[in-house]
Amino acid sequence: MKLSDLGEFGLIDRIRKLSQGKTSSPGIGIGDDAAALTISPSQAMLVTTDLLIEDIHFNLSYTDYYSLGWKSAAVNLSDIAAMGGLPRFCLTALGIPRGVSAEHILDFYRGFNRLLRLHKTELVGGDTCSSGRGLFISVTAIGEARPRRIIARSGALPGDAIFVTGTLGDSAAGLEMLRVRNSEFGVRNKKRKTVPSQAATGRLVERHLRPVPRVAQGLAIANSGCASAMIDVSDGLSSDLFHICEQSKAGAEIFADRIPLSVSLRRVSVGLSKSILEYALYGGEDYELLFTVPRRNLRKLRSLKMPITEIGTITTGRTMCMRDDAGKKRTLKPKGFDHFRS
Amino acid sequence: MKLSDLGEFGLIDRIRKLSQGKTSSPGIGIGDDAAALTISPSQAMLVTTDLLIEDIHFNLSYTDYYSLGWKSAAVNLSDIAAMGGLPRFCLTALGIPRGVSAEHILDFYRGFNRLLRLHKTELVGGDTCSSGRGLFISVTAIGEARPRRIIARSGALPGDAIFVTGTLGDSAAGLEMLRVRNSEFGVRNKKRKTVPSQAATGRLVERHLRPVPRVAQGLAIANSGCASAMIDVSDGLSSDLFHICEQSKAGAEIFADRIPLSVSLRRVSVGLSKSILEYALYGGEDYELLFTVPRRNLRKLRSLKMPITEIGTITTGRTMCMRDDAGKKRTLKPKGFDHFRS
Numbered sequence: 001m002k003l004s005d006l007g008e009f010g011l012i013d014r015i016r017k018l019s020q021g022k023t024s025s026p027g028i029g030i031g032d033d034a035a036a037l038t039i040s041p042s043q044a045m046l047v048t049t050d051l052l053i054e055d056i057h058f059n060l061s062y063t064d065y066y067s068l069g070w071k072s073a074a075v076n077l078s079d080i081a082a083m084g085g086l087p088r089f090c091l092t093a094l095g096i097p098r099g100v101s102a103e104h105i106l107d108f109y110r111g112f113n114r115l116l117r118l119h120k121t122e123l124v125g126g127d128t129c130s131s132g133r134g135l136f137i138s139v140t141a142i143g144e145a146r147p148r149r150i151i152a153r154s155g156a157l158p159g160d161a162i163f164v165t166g167t168l169g170d171s172a173a174g175l176e177m178l179r180v181r182n183s184e185f186g187v188r189n190k191k192r193k194t195v196p197s198q199a200a201t202g203r204l205v206e207r208h209l210r211p212v213p214r215v216a217q218g219l220a221i222a223n224s225g226c227a228s229a230m231i232d233v234s235d236g237l238s239s240d241l242f243h244i245c246e247q248s249k250a251g252a253e254i255f256a257d258r259i260p261l262s263v264s265l266r267r268v269s270v271g272l273s274k275s276i277l278e279y280a281l282y283g284g285e286d287y288e289l290l291f292t293v294p295r296r297n298l299r300k301l302r303s304l305k306m307p308i309t310e311i312g313t314i315t316t317g318r319t320m321c322m323r324d325d326a327g328k329k330r331t332l333k334p335k336g337f338d339h340f341r342s
Numbered sequence: 343m344k345l346s347d348l349g350e351f352g353l354i355d356r357i358r359k360l361s362q363g364k365t366s367s368p369g370i371g372i373g374d375d376a377a378a379l380t381i382s383p384s385q386a387m388l389v390t391t392d393l394l395i396e397d398i399h400f401n402l403s404y405t406d407y408y409s410l411g412w413k414s415a416a417v418n419l420s421d422i423a424a425m426g427g428l429p430r431f432c433l434t435a436l437g438i439p440r441g442v443s444a445e446h447i448l449d450f451y452r453g454f455n456r457l458l459r460l461h462k463t464e465l466v467g468g469d470t471c472s473s474g475r476g477l478f479i480s481v482t483a484i485g486e487a488r489p490r491r492i493i494a495r496s497g498a499l500p501g502d503a504i505f506v507t508g509t510l511g512d513s514a515a516g517l518e519m520l521r522v523r524n525s526e527f528g529v530r531n532k533k534r535k536t537v538p539s540q541a542a543t544g545r546l547v548e549r550h551l552r553p554v555p556r557v558a559q560g561l562a563i564a565n566s567g568c569a570s571a572m573i574d575v576s577d578g579l580s581s582d583l584f585h586i587c588e589q590s591k592a593g594a595e596i597f598a599d600r601i602p603l604s605v606s607l608r609r610v611s612v613g614l615s616k617s618i619l620e621y622a623l624y625g626g627e628d629y630e631l632l633f634t635v636p637r638r639n640l641r642k643l644r645s646l647k648m649p650i651t652e653i654g655t656i657t658t659g660r661t662m663c664m665r666d667d668a669g670k671k672r673t674l675k676p677k678g679f680d681h682f683r684s
Contacts, residue, residue, distance in 0.1 A: 001444040011444060011470060018451045019465040035466035037431060037484075039381065049482055051435035051469050089379060093393035093480045102343040102353060109360045123361040124377035127393050128353055138435045138480030140391055142379075 032247075033082040033232060034143070036150050044150060046143040048079035054134035062178040065104045067209040068137070069111030075234065076141035077119055078213035078287040082232035084151045084222025085143035087121045087215060093138040095131030111210075119215050149222045156229035156248035156292040160314040165217050165289045166307060167262040168237055169276055172283025174208030176272060177201055200264035211287040217306055218289055226301045230291035236284035238320070242334030244292065245320060252320045254312030254332065281322075282335045374589075375424040375574060376485070378492050386492060388485040390421040396476035404520040407446045409551040410479070411453030417576065418483035419461055420555035420629040424574035426493045426564025427485035429463040429557060435480040437473030453552075461557050491564045498571035498590035498634040502656040507559050507630045508649060509604040510579055511618055514625020516550030518614060519543055542606035553629040559648055560631055568643045572633035578626035580662070584676030586634065587662060594662045596654030596674065623664075624677045 003011065034048035052058060052072055063071075073090060080087040092112065096105060109123075116123060121141070214232070221227050229248055231240045237259070245252050259280050269276045292314055293301050301308075312322075320332040345353065376390035394400060394414055405413075415432060422429040434454065438447060451465075458465060463483070556574070563569050571590055573582045579601070587594050601622050611618045634656055635643050643650075654664075662674040 003438065003442065003444050003447070006444045008470060011447060014444070014448055015451050015465075015468075015470075018448060019455055032467075035431070035433070037466065039385075043381075045387070045484075047431070047433060047482070047484065048467060049433040049435045049469055049480065051437055051471055051478065051480060053437045053471065053473050053475070053478065055474055056437075056472060089377070089389070091377070091389060091391040091482060093391045095393055095395045095398075095478065096345065100345065102345050102348045102356070105345070105353060106356055106360060109357050113361055123357075124379065125374075125390060126357075127391055128350060128357075129393055129395065130398060131395050132397055133395070133475035136393065136395065136437065136478050136480075138391065138393060138478075140389070140433060140482040142387075142389065142484075 032153055033079040034085065034141075036083065036145070036147070038147050042146060044145050044147040046080050046083050046085040046145055046150070047140065048076055049138065049140040050076050050079070052137040052139075054136070060135070063209055065107035066111035069108035069113075070115045070210045072137050072139050073112045073115040074211045074213045074287060076139045077115070077121065077215055078211070078232045078234065080141050080143035081213050081215045081218030082230050082289060083143070083145060084149055084218050084230065085145035086219060087119050087141055087143040089122055089124045089142040090116060091124060091140040092126040094126070094128045095136035096128060097131050097134055100135065119213070145222065149225065151222055151227050151230040151291070152247070153229055153231050153244050154247040156244050156250055156314045157294065158250055158314050158316045160228050160292040160294050161298060161310050162241070162252060162254060162312045162314060163291050163293060163301070163308045163310050164233070164237070164260060165214050166286070167260045167265070168233065168286050168288060169265050169279030169283050170204045170207040170262050171211060171285040171287075172208075172279040173265055173268065173272060173276070174204035174206070175285070177205055177268070178208065197267050200267040203262070203264040204268065208285065211285065213287055214289045220304050220306065221289070221291060224300055224304055226293050226297040227291045228294055230289055233286045233288045233290050234284055236282045236335070237290065238281045238332050239284070239334040240290050241320060241332075244290065245314075245318065248314070249318070251315040251317040252312055252332075253315050254320075254322050256322055256324045258309060258311045260309040260311075281332070374495055375421040376427065376483075378425065378487065378489070380489050384488060386487050386489040388422050388425050388427040388487055388492070389482065390418055391480065391482040392418050392421070394479040394481075396478070402477070405551055407449035408453035411450035411455075412457045412552045414479050414481050415454045415457040416553045416555045416629060418481045419457070419463065419557060420553070420574045420576065422483050422485035423555050423557045423560030424572050424631060425485070425487060426491055426560050426572065427487035428561060429461055429483055429485045431464055431466045431484040432458060433466060433482040434468040436468070436470045437478035438470060439473050439476055442477065461555070487564065491567065493564055493569050493572040493633070494589070495571050495573050495586050496589040498586050498592055498656045499636065500592055500656050500658045502570050502634040502636050503640060503652050504583070504594060504596060504632070504634050504654045504656060505643070505650045505652050506575070506579070506602060506632050507556050508628070509602045509607070510575060510628050510630060511607050511621030511625050512546050512549040512604050513553060513627040513629075514550075514621040515607055515610065515614055515618070516546035516548070517627070519547055519610070520550065539609050542609040545604070545606040546610065550627065553627065555629055556631045562646050562648060563631070563633060566642055566646055568635050568639040569633045570636055572631055575628045575630045575632050576626055578624045578677070579632065580623045580674050581626070581676040582632050583662060583674075586632065587656075587660065590656070591660070593657040593659040594654055594674075595657050596662075596664050598664055598666045600651060600653045602651040602653075623674070
């Protein structure tokens with residue numbers, strides 16, 4: 001069987017089935033943002049691992065090593081945040097090609113540790129080796145949580161409101177700007193005689209290169225006991241909402257005009273190749289939190305006074321749809337990033 | 343600064359210094375086989391991560407995917423064993439190149455889970471993505487231990503006896519056989535008219551492709567409270583003994599004629615390019631346990647009735663030496679595998 005036929009999520013499903021052996025699962029396992037391992041009735045450990053591969057996840061002509069270290073830590077802390085956990089420890093494994101200097105690698109760790117320190121998380125171990133095939137980064141993060149406060153992807157029920165923290169689409173727009181910087185992007189803007197604000201461009205690029213995991217928000221949501229399901233927006237809103245729907249055996253309806261877009265993204269819109277809504281729906285790498293809340297908990301949620309936006313409702317059935325500004329309904333497809341489909 | 347000047351262990355040292363930030367270390371951190379994180383006075387968590395890169399750590403023309411999965415799990419469980427811990431959970435991150443079929447990856451997980459089940463350890467999560475640059479495998483293992491029973495590399499004292507489990511050199515000899523199978527090895531043997539026993543060859547190859555982590559032995563040694571320092575033999579006896587010496591600020595004297603060599607290794611010796619002692623000293627990947635024991639604990643150690651061999655003594659000073667069969671002393675260099683030196 002070809003991997004491209006099975007797809008990334010099909011493969012994960014098969015691996016999950018293979019791995020359900022004779023030992024009993026102590027908690028939430030393969031397929032959520034992090035695995036939850038119950039240590040005692042009052043204590044659980046959250047563990048997650050992510051692989052970042054040169055030219056797949058990052059491009060050394062767009063990113064500096066400090067930012068790469070920062071981001072490698074951020075994407076893992078975001079997985080812990082998406083379960084409502086407190087990140088505590090990280091491990092790194094680096095495959096380093098010839099030609100990379102020690103200073104590059106130390107810069108990577110400066111960025112990595114900077115983000116870790118902001119979240120009182122500690123690098124406790126790892127592995128480094130030479131690689132004949134480009135730079136490979138694997139990060140494992142370990143967090144802690146109270147078992148009853150952990151928020152899985154699978155708890156959403158029809159009627160629950162769908163929320164997202166912050167704004168969406170900035171990271172994908174920032175990546176496009178990095179890609180076409182000094183080339184098409186400049187040319188297109190010259191033709192149109194509109195040059196996007198440097199400050200706005202800078203903010204979008206920053207969101208792509210140094211994303212901020214929503215650790216405090218994830219903890220506040222978990223501690224409030226409000227949310228029924230949560231995930232971080234790494235593949236893109238449509239894909240990550242699909243993960244919640246699939247694991248909760250439900251559907252969703254969202255409203256295009258409610259999707260939170262930043263001022264910076266609106267400001268650069270003329271220079272972009274797609275509509276800004278598309279970056280928000282399919283772009284990914286925003287590392288905001290997408291979560292669902294039973295309506296009886298909405299007052300409690302509002303009392304948290306967080307920058308969140310209600311974008312829709314969980315529905316019965318297994319399909320996702322979006323209403324446009326005119327109220328017209330269209331099907332929403334999980335056009336996320338599947339590593340094995342083209 | 344070039345990485346080749348700093349070397350793998352110099353780099354690890356610099357990363358360790360960068361990472362000692364404002365958070366206090368809860369246990370043994372970067373530089374041991376696994377990091378030990380104290381959870382409660384009676385409970386510690388051991389975590390370790392290892393990266394396996396195609397054509398650096400394995401070659402798909404010598405190994406099948408089942409064995410590769412087995413070995414990827416084994417090398418990590420061995421790190422937990424080397425601290426005296428009980429492995430409990432694993433996570434995997436795989437970068438998969440085009441052309442690898444779903445069946446290959448599922449075979450990898452069959453081998454991986456087979457070893458895990460033998461040690462009642464569970465795969466709880468991971469990450470899979472496409473790789474334009476060969477197969478990359480990153481495994482994280484999590485174990486548990488009683489904090490006071492954890493055995494670091496740093497506790498050896500002059501006078502302590504040095505022990506090793508099992509036999510050394512088999513894995514490196516097995517690798518050589520895989521490399522030259524059907525080529526030079528066969529030719530050389532034809533010339534000498536001695537063909538090594540197929541059974542012996544098979545056992546050496548098996549030790550290379552499907553090493554067995556010494557989990558039960560590591561636990562028994564830890565629970566007995568006998569040992570002062572422990573490490574697994576992954577880089578090679580000379581290098582791994584050097585790690586113990588360096589971290590314990592001591593030296594060592596070992597005896598060439600006491601190094602345990604298997605019957606299989608002796609049987610194939612004529613076909614090998616180097617003396618069998620060299621495979622044992624510098625080969626690596628045996629995943630036996632190398633540990634030191636204060637002489638007052640020797641009786642207790644013997645009562646464990648494990649297949650172990652005393653090979654020498656920890657000394658004052660910071661050098662390692664080996665006495666040959668005639669009693670002649672020579673310096674022993676840590677000719678281990680340093681990923682950044684050529």
